[in-house]
Amino acid sequence: MTSTSNPRDLRAELENLTTEAFRPELAEIDRLPTLDIARLMNGEDATVPAAVASCLPQIAAAVDAIAERMAQGGRLIYAGAGTAGRLGVLDASECPPTFNTAPAQVVGLIAGGSEAMVTSVEGAEDSADLARADLDALALTPADTVVGISASGRTPYAIGAVEHARARGVLTIGLSCNPDSALTAAAHHGIEIVVGPELLTGSTRLKAGTAQKLVLNMLSTITMIRLGKTYGNLMVDVRASNDKLRARSRRIVALATGADDAAIERALTEAGGEVKTAILILLADLDGPTATGLLSRADGHLRAALRAARG
Structure with missing residues (x-):
């Protein structure tokens, strides 16, 4: 036109x-x-x-x-x-x-x-x-x-x-x-x-x-x-590119899991900073590579990965 x-x-x-x-x-x-x-x-x-x-x-x-x-x-x-x-x-x-x-x-x-x-x-x-x-x-x-x-x-x-x-x-x-x-x-x-x-x-x-x-x-x-970019109303795929977003990442993991600060830090380190992976580590008691693999097979959908982890 x-x-x-x-x-x-x-x-x-x-x-x-x-x-x-x-x-x-x-x-x-x-x-x-x-x-x-x-x-x-x-x-x-x-x-x-x-x-x-x-x-x-x-x-x-x-x-x-x-x-x-x-x-x-x-x-x-x-x-x-x-x-x-x-x-x-x-x-x-x-x-x-x-x-x-x-x-x-x-x-x-x-x-x-x-x-x-x-x-x-x-x-x-x-x-x-x-x-x-x-x-x-x-x-x-x-x-x-x-x-x-x-x-x-x-x-x-x-x-x-x-x-x-x-x-x-x-x-x-x-x-x-x-x-x-x-x-x-x-x-x-x-x-x-x-x-x-x-x-x-x-x-x-x-x-x-x-x-x-x-x-x-x-x-x-x-x-x-x-597309599975959230877990409930939590932005579990947020990219922690600054101090505010890093603080938000920790808060999101806390809200999703109820874990204490020390456990959250360990999980985020194991997950390479990926919020979704850290949540799966804590909720399903997994190591980082296993959690990453489950999320990959679930096309990034955290709920589906959790179901697979729990059998």
Whole structure:
């Protein structure tokens, strides 16, 4: 898909988008006291979770499809422009420290590349060709998933990414904030979080951005739960890359096992710092190599490894 070249046509297209709608009742918001504006914004934000809730079946179906492919070695790839792209990059960047994923396992693509994270890259969002080139650089496989993110649901970069991926047999998901969007039509799974017009006309970094962040949280987090990256609500695959995370690792082992500090230190040393392995060592009274082998055969699922250890 290419962008609408005629400015008049583009204006008409934007006027038909829910996310671009003008709210005359807010036309004098700049004359209100600061606290009143804050109350208005807070009230607007409070409507977003309900909009997300209406799409939970679509979100769950997308998660199950993503997890099935990632279990086969596939990647989760986000693609978007502007705020939508930045949110995808943010979610991808948080997966390695939270779930110990490889850096290439969850990827965020933003139109215009890394420069676009901090500044506008003119014309990047209007290029479907750029999206195709960015995906080709990743050497897509049928086990991958591409999530196109666009508040309007019409951004050529996001649609181009989804169309290109789908043509190569890749699972595709479209995340937008307008009903019956072109992005949904292009994807296998459409998730349309219709949050309504923004407080500031067309500023989709507000409610639409919040809605997209909530959905991306779900897509990555629940997928990782399905892949065995958690034990209950404990992040047992957390990567202890700094003092805070090392302290959190010890606390997670303590919560999962009830062991004392000395036993936890011994288990983590035996496990090479791997939280999940340390928990298995303590709960099943195993040595490090045995626990590591059981987890490997259980595809990293701690509960399955525990069942195998206990016979």
